[in-house]
Amino acid sequence: MRRQTEQEREYPSLRGLPVDICIFTVATERRTADNTRTDRRSLKSYPRRCLELVLIQRSGDTFNDHWALPGGFTNVETESLDQAAIRELQEETNLTAAIGGETEGWMDGIYLEQMKAYYTPWRDPRGPTPTVAYVALVNEALLAGLRAGGDAKQAQLFRVRVSDAQPLVLESEDGAITLHAADLAFDHASIIADALRFVENKVMTTTIARTLLPKEFTIAQLQQVIAAVAPSYRPTTTNFARDLLKTKTRDRMLLEVLDEAGRPKKTRQYSARPAQLYTFNRAFDARVSIYPRF
């Protein structure tokens, strides 16, 4: 069977489909070199956590010097969308770990999922251009290579701030750069807005928070991560742990970590009194419903 010519095809051969990735992490406030804090709280206290997003500064004809989502093209005829997204994610962030092949894009420390395709005719001034937006949640420990770079033209992390007055404000970690929606290239501001709602929904309805936490974590750390990703979540410390651990509907969602001796493993990293460490149970299947009896 002969190869079809370009004209005969219903859909013309492409350079590949563009893919853009919203790479989120929940970053822990870092201490200064002499191990003191930037504020007046004591060393034995939880550092603040903040949702951050990776942006790159463009160089080229369109939107030169503007900040934009990292992305690229699928290698046509060889790559699927997911494969291209994984490749871009690794290229942009110098990820130290390789991404394994588990169901649903999971690996410890990395979550990757397609969010939505965008294709309004006016989104690219060069002409109608689609893009497929992915959302990645990456453990901050895996982004060490990105921070080491430090070149302004490279990828950089921005703190995400949303409020009623300012719909979207992005602030670089050193505080030198502040970006608003209009400062971003293409329609990336609205893609980011969609992505923020996407991750907020994910973190509340799945066990995805696992990706943003160390392998073993305390209940307070989990609450911090949830609050960082979902601004509408207001943590109430007192009963959270009990209700999370003791309720039948969430039975064995979290597992107590035991030490070598088989006794409950605790940490004193953030508090004087030792706190119990937990892991997420991979076998836990989250089901949510607005209707009773599900």
Add this chain to the structure above:
Amino acid sequence: MRRQTEQEREYPSLRGLPVDICIFTVATERRTADNTRTDRRSLKSYPRRCLELVLIQRSGDTFNDHWALPGGFTNVETESLDQAAIRELQEETNLTAAIGGETEGWMDGIYLEQMKAYYTPWRDPRGPTPTVAYVALVNEALLAGLRAGGDAKQAQLFRVRVSDAQPLVLESEDGAITLHAADLAFDHASIIADALRFVENKVMTTTIARTLLPKEFTIAQLQQVIAAVAPSYRPTTTNFARDLLKTKTRDRMLLEVLDEAGRPKKTRQYSARPAQLYTFNRAFDARVSIYPRF
């Protein structure tokens, strides 16, 4: 500023991006001409309801005579993906109603949302071709025009059956055609499989069931629709209505319908004893979470 030539563009001009739509409805078992039932249940009893999907039979070079999802191309330079999906939806189903412009693709009787983009190199034998899959939920009352058509080369409704043994079986309403995953064109079987999980999740976590119901409905009808879309939902009739209506977390999710005299409006359509009619409260905001205190 001069117009860029094709070669200068980063992304070549396209015929447009392909869009495929999974059009679902929950169909009520229809009675025969003499108003008797096909089974032995009494006339005053609930008709069965079944999830159905619109397919078209292809004609052309590729996958000729195979059944496939309805779809088409965006009109490049003028149409967004959503606009193209709306147009295709209207063309394929002879929708009697126009689609209004409310937030999130809602209108009474029609829900439309983008699900996912597909672009594995091998999904189209003619060459690498992406597609953006949409999911539509349409009230069966609006699909009268489709059923009136009756031409085999036109759109036709298929009952969706899923079981452990047979992952996907589609059966035409008259029972004449039975399709399995391998009978469908392209990768449409796997798109449909994704769409089934998508709508199941939607119906359990949002008030989308509204789209598939008449304006005013009984609690039993609502349960039927939920069960038709979400096979894992096992209705327990006794307390469902009370828990749905009386719980604080679902306060004013459903509203009692009143008649002209201001008294509770009831129907005797399906039962001897009159049943209360309800509508969905548009103002109800569904929030779901696996964590307590949200």
Add this chain to the structure above:
DNA sequence: CCAATAGTGTCTGTTAGACAGTATGAA
């Protein structure tokens, strides 16, 4: 000692779930 975090005891009102029982009116 104080500060900060971890965790328990106890109480109240709400919800889930089971099950028995009553209500309505067509066939």
Add this chain to the structure above:
DNA sequence: TTCATACTGTCTAACAGACACTATTGG
């Protein structure tokens, strides 16, 4: 009378949420 569907009454266990209280240990 029987049947299908629509409800209500009542009980128990589980859960949400508030609040007071104790526990641990670095500074």
